[in-house]
Amino acid sequence: MTGDNVYAMETPSEGRAVLRFSSGNGAVRGILRDVAAFLALQGLPSDKVEDATIALAEALNNIEEHAYGGRSGLPVLVDLEASALCLRCRIEDRGTPLPGDTLPGGSLPATDPVAHEKWPEGGFGWALLRRLTDDLTYHRRGGWNRLCFTIS
């Protein structure tokens, strides 16, 4: 199953949205689309909605590919609080902790314009997250990874 109806989205109060899905079921695209619509509805400016969509895509891809290592059926939670000025985002999963229980640095892979054969094909994800977000934090607690950030 892919695409629609593979995740649950609740809006328990004004400006808040909570999404739950299982890894490996192709939910990410639909989530990004619905979150973008939700944020636009809160009045968040379109360039911030764009930042949020890219940041969320990177965070969720990291969970599916690294924390869960491609395994399916494992829980992911996304909790959003948004206004016209700001988005606060908390993402939780039960996968492998980040190495050293700390956030990777945001440094970009070195790129020599001439030596295309050495151009990086990965390593952009955390650099993007750090550049798009404020207050990026990571905690490991009770078997859960918790990633939080703000976009304003």
Next chain:
Amino acid sequence: MNLSFETVDGVGVVRAHVQRIDAAVAIQFKDRFSDITGQLDRDAPGPPGSAADRTVLLDLTEVEFLDSSGLGAVVAARKLLGKHHSLALAGLQPAVEKVLRLTHMDRVFPIYADAEAFLSDMNDRQRA
């Protein structure tokens, strides 16, 4: 993964007819790019000064969203072309342009506003 390839005035143009190049389709993008550009003679060095017909354009006009996996696939596509070709990009929508800029990959890919600007530049070079 809908990619098309055509030769315009002797210059190769790949068009991506998809809204998203993301983790879900990154591998298909790379495979399809390899298939459709297979007709290029990747190993043959061109005649001196023929930069124009050795540059392939990837037209991303229809692509609204590119994540880091998609960017990795575009880099992989450039590598597939080998040392005698280069890959230019055109038609970057705002979210795509942002990902390239924040990762500094806009510094290594030649970038054009659209396919017309690219072809015009190639024509100028061929005449030069």
